[in-house]
Amino acid sequence: MPTPTRSDYTFKYNSKLGRHGWLRLTPAYSVKLVEELVSETARGSKILDPFSGTATTGVVAAELGFDAHLFDINPFLIWLGNLKCTVYTAAQIHELQQRVVPRVLEDYKQLVLEKNWQPDIFNIERWWCGHTLPLISALHAAILLHCGKPDGTGPENLLWVAFSRLIIETSSAAFNHVSMSFKGGVTRYEISQIESIFSAILDNVIVSAQAELVGSSKIFLCDSRNPVSQEDSLYDHVVTSPPYPNRMTYIRELRPYMYWTGFLEDAKEAGDLDWTAIGGTWGSATSKLKTWKNEVAGLPGQLTEIVSRIAASGDKNSDLMAQYVFKYFADMHLHFSGLKNILRSGAKLDYIVGNSSFYGNLVEAEMLMEKSLISLGFTDVGSRVVRKRNSNKNLYEYCVSARC
Template identity: 45%
Template sequence: MTDVMNREALSRNEHMTFKANMGVGRHGWLRLTPAYGVRLVRERLASMPEGTIVTDPFSGTGTTPLAAAELGLIGQSVDVNPFLVWLGNVKTQNYDVSTPPLLVDAGAEALAFSRRSSEDDGLWQPSLFKIEKWWTPGALHTLRTLRSYIDKQDGEIRDLLDVAFCRTLIDVSAAAFNHQSMSFKAEAPTALFDMDDAERAREVFLREVASIAESAQFDLAGSATIKQGDSRTGVESLAKADIVLTSPPYCNRMSYIRELRPYMYWMRHLDVASDAGDLDWKAIGGTWGTATSKLNSWAAEHPTPVDKDMLPICEAIAADGAKNGPLLAAYVHKYHYDMWQHFQAITPQLKSGGVVSYIVGNSTFYGHEVPVHKWYAEMFRALGYEDVQIETIRKRNSNKALFEYDVTGRRP
């Protein structure tokens, strides 16, 4: 009863989410709705001595490795998404003193190029489905001209211009962030070309360039590296860590690929819709596009330590979920199967006495709770972790059953 009362008393604590990252230097360089906040990470790392090795096996936008580097620690991460690997490395790099002013100059040149370009220049744009839903013709023209200019640059300037471009394309889009995942604003973009739209997009880009130039001028006290890799099979190259601090994908069908589509198409990481589904299938918890159809035929090859508790809940979800029940039951099963593979892979990459801290939320499907936090703790105990604890951090939204937890443990 006490635990329930404590959980009910928790506020949503939005200072612990990505909203707290906005405007915090490099942490605000790109928005990813489900990401966790830098304040929470800094609290966990504040007492760590210089030289501490911090691993995040689900890098995302690079919050953990960047915070580690800011505090004089050594951050290291892997991510299955090449766009996020690029972004994390750009955010955690120390830039030459000449780079910020050169970036500002390049931003001005990009705008001049954009203004000289006509609608008939035949510039490239991505094959994003119904692209006209995302941008007005004027804004789209500006994005095409900026993309053309940036493609001719290289090195640090190219990378930072690309960050400004990504920020701009989402700022001037019809995307809305009034829900957990990205959606569209109620008013559709006009189909008529408006020069004012084009100019507004250019002004946004110039503002973003200036903001990035300002935060790029400060060196990081530590260091960080983000590598391409699967958290189940690609962590062997990491140095043994003192702490694993991460927020993995939640068991809620939130697709990071879906959230990142506009960036990834413009940055040429995606070309056709099937590319997104193929990449999401490689990610834990991914169910975008073709990943859904593949889930229908998936079957576990090995048991997990939580099967006794998990499988009955999966059966209840399958029974009560009508047509989608069996699919979502398979999703819940595969999610925990994949996380068990991950926990087995990451444990040897943690020093004796090292700690794990996994920020994760529970889920509900058709009235059945999926207590992810409890099953994480059970898997840690199965691997021999000591002092396994679950701390309730915050209430996630208006659904009184959903909370965010920190699951911790220490390797003997």
């Protein structure tokens, strides 16, 4: 029987699930899958997700009564993740709704008459039309005036979440591919439409932000190629979905959110940040990749074979893609090697990862990760297919598991 594509094991399943549906990040993994993995964990265990993304693991762990630590290198995702893992009281929400929101909406209508800041996004009118852009800028200015910049987990940050969602809903971004693309054209919105879309999103965010979380999760800035224990913790269960070796870059996916919320200012910053990401090849990260030299010892022999086949495939980008795959697995090897220092003996590892293909050469991510884990002394190493991806007949998602 063919392996099913299981859309309940993708981010599509998450969109209506309270906090999980706040912002759409294509590479977010499925809540259902994480619930299944976390449910296997013994009570009182400390969970780690070294690749937090939108903090799906953190929210699920806290919902199921666990404590979790999550790492990421992207400051926007760290901010968002910590907000998603915070419960707001009725009094905080009352204050927000009675005092802050009405002032923001009142000033928005005034500020529309002025010229306001807009971010330095390349070709910005491809995202929002020249009529809608000033309206979004005015709303941005009004939120900034009453809530300050997005920072920490105070309740006023919820307006920035709603604003982030609004900019995507009113943009020409399309989500019918693995990564974000553009719809045919931009839509024109009027002052009152922006207000009502924003208010409706905010109402949803506010309702879910009060939902109970039994456990607690925190997201930390930490490069998982050199993972560092937080608050002297030793972790019992690693539940995560690292970047896949498929050239998806999170900075590219997140740039509209990150520019508007001030977490990115220019293309240079974007490239520099992506260079710290495993699998990052956005902007200047690509030129750095060209001259990158491996310094990680003990990599699986099969990696050298796969990399050589990609390099020999005769495309103008073959050498670059070969470097990309090489560095991706060298970084993952570094990650696994550092992880040993922060895990309790006997800790379980569950990594959801997809394989990929470059010029017809299959990159068996699950096999290469298994080899890395075995060579680093992890035990019970194995993998199972989670789902088939619909994009190509040889592409699957796996759960790679091991014990420390």
